[in-house]
Amino acid sequence: xxxxxxxxxxxxxxxxxxxxxxxxxxxxxxxxxxxxxxxxxxxxxxxxxxxxxxxxxxxxxxxxxxxxxxxxxxxxxxxxxxxxxxxxxxxxxxxxxxxxxxxxxxxxxxxxxxxxxxxxxxxxxxxxxxxxxxxxxxxxxxxxxxx
Numbered sequence: 001x002x003x004x005x006x007x008x009x010x011x012x013x014x015x016x017x018x019x020x021x022x023x024x025x026x027x028x029x030x031x032x033x034x035x036x037x038x039x040x041x042x043x044x045x046x047x048x049x050x051x052x053x054x055x056x057x058x059x060x061x062x063x064x065x066x067x068x069x070x071x072x073x074x075x076x077x078x079x080x081x082x083x084x085x086x087x088x089x090x091x092x093x094x095x096x097x098x099x100x101x102x103x104x105x106x107x108x109x110x111x112x113x114x115x116x117x118x119x120x121x122x123x124x125x126x127x128x129x130x131x132x133x134x135x136x137x138x139x140x141x142x143x144x145x146x147x
Contacts, residue, residue: 066143084132091118
């Protein structure tokens, strides 16, 4: 659920900029009918096994989005600037994400449960058990590699 909130937040932030770029005609050109940028895809119903084919761009794009968010937000939570998140720093970030998730879903949890959830998340994210979480560990955790 945390990954979904993180991904949807990133999408919500970038969608207006992407839409604005698509709606703005290039300078020096006259608006024309939109050009088809990709070949037409046949219906999945007409291709046997088409539903079983994975979409390769989606996981890569999600991983890039997670890495981008971690790169931009990591310094705000790495209070001692050592390039690692200790348990307190990590928990502060995860509790903030959990609060956003709870506001978005309308659900609530007692503070003790949120704290226990953050401690469990830290134990899972700290893949090398060094008592701190690095950027690569956090990207792996939030991207689904550690959970």
